[in-house]
Amino acid sequence: GQDYVNPRNTAAGSLRQKDPSVTASRNLKFFAYAWGYTTADPAPTQYDSVQKFAEWGFKISPLMVRAKSAEELIAHYHRIEEQRSALGYDIDGVVYKVDQLELQRRWGFVTGEPRWAVAHKFPAEQAMTTVQKIDIQVGRTGTLAPVARLAPVTVGGVVVENVTLHNEDYIKGLDSTGQPIRDGIDVRIGDTVVIQRAGDVIPQIVSVVIDKRPADAVPYEFPHTCPICGSPATREINEKTGKEDSRRRCTGELICPAQAVEGLRHFVSRGALDIEGLGAENIDTFFNAGLIKTAADIFTLRDRRPAVTRALAERREEQARQREAASGKTRKNVRSVEDRNYEGLDKLFAAIDSRREPELDRFIFALGIRHIGETTAAVLARTFSTIEELIRVGKETAAAEDPHTVFPSVNGIGDTVIDALRDFFGNERNDDVLDALLRQVKPKPYIVNVSTDSEVAGKTVVFTGSLEKMTRSEAKAMAERLGAKVAGSVSAKTDLVVAG
Known part of the structure; x- marks a missing residue:
């Protein structure tokens, strides 16, 4: 049979099979430890409920215990840690839970996580590998993000080939405050490095093995021009602190293809216009085919259906060739680009058309203005009411010598956001795109x-966790319509907390 590296991904992929016989053929096993909705609790406590599962024929973990003190918990944690390598399955830590189910219900959840349970992770597994090269990726706001390409190495059951290097100071061995990290040792191409997966999830470089550094390894020179469009890449100076930003950014903005693609991906993302079926792969396909360059082009795709169909067909053909090359098998029936079709095209066009009248806060967020997230976009929408008014004030603010003489004083809007709006609306290249x-x-x-x-009029409300019958954004809007003030976090001024 086939060897699988990651148990979690293997199990998830097996359960998602469309053919149940494929799932049944996989040698999957599980420990029962929790349950969903029931009309009554299996037992008054977590421990006794799990023991009930065993009575009913389910397998349960033999390592579960009931502890009476924090010292007992820590002692059992270390006992399991010692057995970790000998277990027949991967684990990354233990979970401590309040035993009484009634107490669990009273303690509840915060941001979707239970207050009555806490994970205690084992130290991250480490491995040694080499840095083969360093690539620079350009993000939506022009940030140049360095990524180390590593010789593949398995860490905690996952093959790691890439690790972020964050920024040029990090590569030099400095943190955001200028203090040394990794003993102040820089990262160079050819270096042998020790890596781990932080929280057994995100790969990171822990240290550089300086004794194994090649004699010809030289300090990495971070580019001062964008690798995509060639525009200057600068580190901005914070006017208040006088310090350089830790990130270097491309100044090309709309002429930079990398920023354009990331901006388009953001425009259609879930928190923005949320256009179903227009994910990253389709955005890349249409951009590379010259079908979309700005957000406005998305809404004219229906008028260019033959070109859209051809672009999708060409992508499918390229993917089929790659699979063919990887498997070494030759396809028996090769359809031409003209013979291929895309059945979901009408559904995609309908999804695009359904977003022609977006909510104002979503539209502002979708524009991708730096420093303006969903919450700030909602504040701007509530303040200016229409996009026309926001544009008018934005342009007047950009033209003013002192922006505070034009831009109104708004709770939650500071100089950082005002400066971002000035930059956006003061850039003439954005005018044509927005028009x-x-x-x-x-x-x-x-x-x-x-x-x-209403009963909540004049009160300060905080929403947390996942709500069952509406999104938090919808709940916030409803609370505001009822006269409440919605805050992002609990403070002394909070009157009500709604926990999902």
């Missing part, structure tokens, strides 16, 4: 009909 987009979409006015006689 073309607004010819395709009409953002809805943000209207809040505040109720003054």
Whole structure:
């Protein structure tokens, strides 16, 4: 049979098989340790409930114990840690839980996580490998992000080939405050490094094995120009602190293809316009085919259906050739690009058309203005009500010598956001892009009909966790319509906390 490296991915992939016989053929086993909705608790406690599972014929972990003190918990943690390598399955730690189920219900959840359970992770497994090269990726806001390409190595059951190097100071062996990390040793191409997966998830370089550094290894020279468009890449100076930003950014903005692609991906993402079926792969395909360069082009794809069909067919053909090369098997029936079709095209066009009248806060967030996330976008929408008013104030603010004489004082909007709006609306290259987009979409006015006689009027409300019948954004909007003030975190001024 086939050897699988990662048990979690293997199990998840097996359970997602469309053919149940494939799932049945996989040698999957599990320990029962929790349950979903029941009309009554299996037992009054977590421990006794799991013992019930064993009585009913389920397999349970023989390592579960009931402890009476923190010292007992830590002692058992170390006992399991000693057995870790001899177990017939991978584990990354233990979980401590409040035993009484009634107490679990009273303690509840915060941001989707139980207050009555806490994970105690084992130290991350480490491995040694070499840095083969360092690539530079360009993000949506122009950030140049270095990535080390490693000789493949298995860490905690996962093959690691890439690890982020964050920024040029990190490569030099310095943190964001200029203090040394990794004993101040820089990372060079050819270096032997020790890596681990932080939390058994994210790969990171722990140290450089300086004794194994090649004699011809030289300090890495971080590029001062964008590797994609060739524009200057600069480190901005914080006017308040006088310090350089730790990240170097491309100044090309809209002429930079990398920023354009990332901006388009952001525009259609879930928190923005949330266009179903237009994920990263399709964005890349249409961009590389010259079908979309700005967000406005997305809404004219229906008018260019033959070109869209051809782009998708060419991508499928290229993917088929790659599979053919990887497997060494030759396809019996090779369909031409003209013979291929894409059955989901009408559904994709319908999803695009359904977003021609987006909510104003989503539209502002979708524009990808630096420092403006979902929460700030909602504040701007509530403040200015229409996109036309935001544009007017934004342009006047950009033209003013002192932006504070134009931009209103808004709770939650500081100099950082105001400067970002000035940069965006003061950039003439953004005018044509925004005008073309607004010819395709009409953002809805943000209207809040505040109720003054509701029970929450005038109160400060905080939402946390996942709500069952609506999103948190919808709940916040409803609370505001009822006259409440919605805050992002609990403080002395909080009146109500709604925990999902």
